[in-house]
Amino acid sequence: MKRRKEMKSLIIVSHPSIETSLNQQFFKEATRRLDVTWHHLEKCYPDGEIALEKEIELLKTHDRIIFQFPFYWYSAPAHLKIWQDAVLIYATECLRKKELGIVLTTGVSEKEYQAGGKEEYTISEFLRPYQRIAHKFDMTFLPPFVMAQFMYQTEEKKWERLIAYQRYLTLTGKPTLVNRIDWFLEQLRNHPLLQASNQLKQEYVIDYLCKEKEALEDLMFTLQELKE
Amino acid sequence: MKRRKEMKSLIIVSHPSIETSLNQQFFKEATRRLDVTWHHLEKCYPDGEIALEKEIELLKTHDRIIFQFPFYWYSAPAHLKIWQDAVLIYATECLRKKELGIVLTTGVSEKEYQAGGKEEYTISEFLRPYQRIAHKFDMTFLPPFVMAQFMYQTEEKKWERLIAYQRYLTLTGKPTLVNRIDWFLEQLRNHPLLQASNQLKQEYVIDYLCKEKEALEDLMFTLQELKE
Numbered sequence: 001m002k003r004r005k006e007m008k009s010l011i012i013v014s015h016p017s018i019e020t021s022l023n024q025q026f027f028k029e030a031t032r033r034l035d036v037t038w039h040h041l042e043k044c045y046p047d048g049e050i051a052l053e054k055e056i057e058l059l060k061t062h063d064r065i066i067f068q069f070p071f072y073w074y075s076a077p078a079h080l081k082i083w084q085d086a087v088l089i090y091a092t093e094c095l096r097k098k099e100l101g102i103v104l105t106t107g108v109s110e111k112e113y114q115a116g117g118k119e120e121y122t123i124s125e126f127l128r129p130y131q132r133i134a135h136k137f138d139m140t141f142l143p144p145f146v147m148a149q150f151m152y153q154t155e156e157k158k159w160e161r162l163i164a165y166q167r168y169l170t171l172t173g174k175p176t177l178v179n180r181i182d183w184f185l186e187q188l189r190n191h192p193l194l195q196a197s198n199q200l201k202q203e204y205v206i207d208y209l210c211k212e213k214e215a216l217e218d219l220m221f222t223l224q225e226l227k228e
Numbered sequence: 229m230k231r232r233k234e235m236k237s238l239i240i241v242s243h244p245s246i247e248t249s250l251n252q253q254f255f256k257e258a259t260r261r262l263d264v265t266w267h268h269l270e271k272c273y274p275d276g277e278i279a280l281e282k283e284i285e286l287l288k289t290h291d292r293i294i295f296q297f298p299f300y301w302y303s304a305p306a307h308l309k310i311w312q313d314a315v316l317i318y319a320t321e322c323l324r325k326k327e328l329g330i331v332l333t334t335g336v337s338e339k340e341y342q343a344g345g346k347e348e349y350t351i352s353e354f355l356r357p358y359q360r361i362a363h364k365f366d367m368t369f370l371p372p373f374v375m376a377q378f379m380y381q382t383e384e385k386k387w388e389r390l391i392a393y394q395r396y397l398t399l400t401g402k403p404t405l406v407n408r409i410d411w412f413l414e415q416l417r418n419h420p421l422l423q424a425s426n427q428l429k430q431e432y433v434i435d436y437l438c439k440e441k442e443a444l445e446d447l448m449f450t451l452q453e454l455k456e
Contacts, residue, residue, distance in 0.1 A: 073313070119360065121360060129302035129303050
């Protein structure tokens, strides 16, 4: 299989009290071994004075731009808006054909974001301004990654979401089943903790997934031939 | 006819370069003889440090809260978001049962805000976060007042929109035809310029409108009787 083009994510985080957010700490920990850039606006610019040249350079050197924030009154905290108002007007050329993703955390259950739910409107409706920004810059808008009520999740669910988050940041191409399995195999092969311990279990998982993937590819190939 | 309850508007303006905006200057001029409060955030808080107690007092002493701003990336400029993040969490009690209005200016024609238009989504969709805030505080969300492409309007159209803006700020009750005529009569009676000059013309307009209104009220009364 041919190697995909390198793709690097810039995570623009906006959270005014990040040290109190277990969810954001969990996210940050999840990025430690990934080749991504964690860029926390409130820490970087406590007085709100944005360094325009630095920001443009960051946008130029990354391919997937992520806005990561908790819902504050149904949009990002003020610091991200300060950044948008300061930077975006100069970013037309360096964003074209790239990807824009949203990592959204909310204390309210996701099912409340619908007609008749407590929050009335869908998350997609609240995120229209960001979706429109992506389209204006000729970017691909990725389906948002929503982490609702992190604290109420079981440990297992938290880890599952963490892996999904890592995939959201680093998976190249569409999140098809084949691509997702490929991505997962790569993580397993490269993860230092998994390499050091539990070697047999890891090999078993990889072997299992490889077989699954082959079966799936055969199936897809057959279906393709039937269509032609 | 019974006198309606006094209603006072607080216009929370967010515009980072208001002195260059002819539209905002026009709006400001239009409020001069009205009993409303003009509150420009960037002027009041250039460093973004919001005086919470002052803001709560302002909200307490007004009944119609207006957010007035140009679209910056499909929402308000950062200063209004700073205000929202600082104030709203403490405003639950002083906003209940009041009204929230949006005065939006845009350089793009209103018809571009639709599926297939240049801006893709409707203004209502972009304003969902504000609509939801109103509902969360048990406020009535007023249909937004949109001033698109102010500079391209004819003089006559500008004045027409100016009167509509004044009405948006000060009309009590629903904008029915009767209420709008009532409001207009009150403006005519109280306007110092009209009082000083052109007395006859003013009296003629008032007389004409009063008769129109009586005819309309008769008609409504008759229709009401027929229904019963």
